[in-house]
Amino acid sequence: MKIVKFEGASMRETLAKVKAELGDQAVVVSTRQIRRGLLGTAYEIAAAIDQDDDGPAVPAPAPAPRPMARPTLDDGEVERVVAPLRAELRSLRAMMRARADERPPANPDLREELAALRRAVEQLRHGAAPAATPPAPTPPPVTEPQLAMPSTARVVMLVGPTGVGKTTSIAKIAARAALIEGQQVAIVTLDNYRVGGIDQIRTYADLIGVPLHILEDAAGLPDLLVELAAYDLVLVDTAGKSPRDRAALAALATALGGLPQVEVHLTIAAATSPAVMDELAKRFAPLRPRRLLFTKLDECGRAPEVTLAPARLGLPVTWLATGQAVPEDLEQATVPRLVQLARHGLASDQVAA
Numbered sequence: 118m119k120i121v122k123f124e125g126a127s128m129r130e131t132l133a134k135v136k137a138e139l140g141d142q143a144v145v146v147s148t149r150q151i152r153r154g155l156l157g158t159a160y161e162i163a164a165a166i167d168q169d170d171d172g173p174a175v176p177a178p179a180p181a182p183r184p185m186a187r188p189t190l191d192d193g194e195v196e197r198v199v200a201p202l203r204a205e206l207r208s209l210r211a212m213m214r215a216r217a218d219e220r221p222p223a224n225p226d227l228r229e230e231l232a233a234l235r236r237a238v239e240q241l242r243h244g245a246a247p248a249a250t251p252p253a254p255t256p257p258p259v260t261e262p263q264l265a266m267p268s269t270a271r272v273v274m275l276v277g278p279t280g281v282g283k284t285t286s287i288a289k290i291a292a293r294a295a296l297i298e299g300q301q302v303a304i305v306t307l308d309n310y311r312v313g314g315i316d317q318i319r320t321y322a323d324l325i326g327v328p329l330h331i332l333e334d335a336a337g338l339p340d341l342l343v344e345l346a347a348y349d350l351v352l353v354d355t356a357g358k359s360p361r362d363r364a365a366l367a368a369l370a371t372a373l374g375g376l377p378q379v380e381v382h383l384t385i386a387a388a389t390s391p392a393v394m395d396e397l398a399k400r401f402a403p404l405r406p407r408r409l410l411f412t413k414l415d416e417c418g419r420a421p422e423v424t425l426a427p428a429r430l431g432l433p434v435t436w437l438a439t440g441q442a443v444p445e446d447l448e449q450a451t452v453p454r455l456v457q458l459a460r461h462g463l464a465s466d467q468v469a470a
């Protein structure tokens with residue numbers, strides 16, 4: 118495997134260089150904006166390519182057989198393995214309790230995860246050897262709400278309060294899809310009244326090289342989506358809504374009522390308090406959000422709400438925005454990552470690095 122770095126004036130140009138030199142088999146491993154001169158910027162892409170001269174690919178070695186169960190473990194060893202499981206169990210229990218009264222948890226995957234952890238702790242207490250790694254959770258059925266779930270729709274709309282990072286997140290998602298994954302992407306904005314709102318998204322669309330459609334009125338969305346049917350991904354940006362914007366929210370809800378294909382993501386800053394998150398979920402409920410997108414993880418320490426809110430609101434998390442840089446500061450949410458951020462925050466990455 119060889120890693121080669123390329124530079125260019127734009128992402129598109131740099132990507133073209135990667136393709137010209139390494140061909141279609143190259144895999145982009147990182148992208149970043151770099152400074153050139155006092156005011157100039159350029160883009161750097163690191164790409165990886167398999168090298169033939171490394172010799173023929175050898176099949177991966179078969180996984181080592183699991184160690185045989187040992188009859189006993191000393192107390193310290195049991196404690197070392199049990200402690201993180203016990204903490205996990207506690208946080209899952211707290212999550213369950215927060216979900217509601219005495220009813221059994223509605224989410225079967227949380228229930229399964231909890232049961233698996235309980236079994237693991239019991240096993241260790243009774244002297245069985247620990248598995249090398251915790252048992253892999255069974256893949257979740259896509260119809261049930263989970264803590265984390267990737268976006269599955271062709272049309273994605275971000276909604277949420279003012280200034281939370283909707284437009285920046287749209288730019289990050291668009292840049293990754295268009296420039297790294299080679300998808301045909303279009304951006305639509307409904308943010309037509311805020312001064313500078315259109316300029317901001319237009320700048321991003323021009324830089325990424327994707328078309329931007331400005332909609333005056335949410336009622337035009339169904340026709341526009343028909344027009345954009347050939348695109349792999351259509352990202353719809355909306356204006357932040359204050360509680361006074363009830364009319365705009367109602368108009369958008371009406372348009373969305375006939376567009377079940379639009380996957381609405383409620384975008385919230387990770388440091389938002391549980392009470393405010395619940396209030397936002399209520400306010401945006403008419404838009405029927407199907408996912409959560411957490412932003413500004415770089416601005417908070419521990420972020421317990423990134424695991425608690427999805428369980429409480431019944432909405433899985435798609436993406437996590439971890440800073441202002443486009444397109445770097447965006448991650449696909451996974452359950453282990455959410456648990457890590459909930460417990461230790463983003464700063465723990467630097468400690469671990």
Ligand SMILES: Nc1nc2c(ncn2[C@@H]2O[C@H](COP(=O)(O)OP(=O)(O)OP(=O)(O)O)[C@@H](O)[C@H]2O)c(=O)[nH]1
Pocket residue numbers: 278279280281282283284285286308311314355356357358412413414415416438439440441446
């Ligand atoms: N620190 C940090 N800042 C962010 C993040 N995402 C966005 N921002 C910044 O937050 C500010 C507002 O971002 P926008 O993308 O314009 O927010 P918006 O939700 O589109 O705002 P409105 O359209 O006014 O509702 C900008 O300065 C962004 O650079 C993030 O993950 N971390």
Ligand SMILES: [Mg+2]
Pocket residue numbers: 283284285308314354355356357
């Ligand atoms: Mg915006």
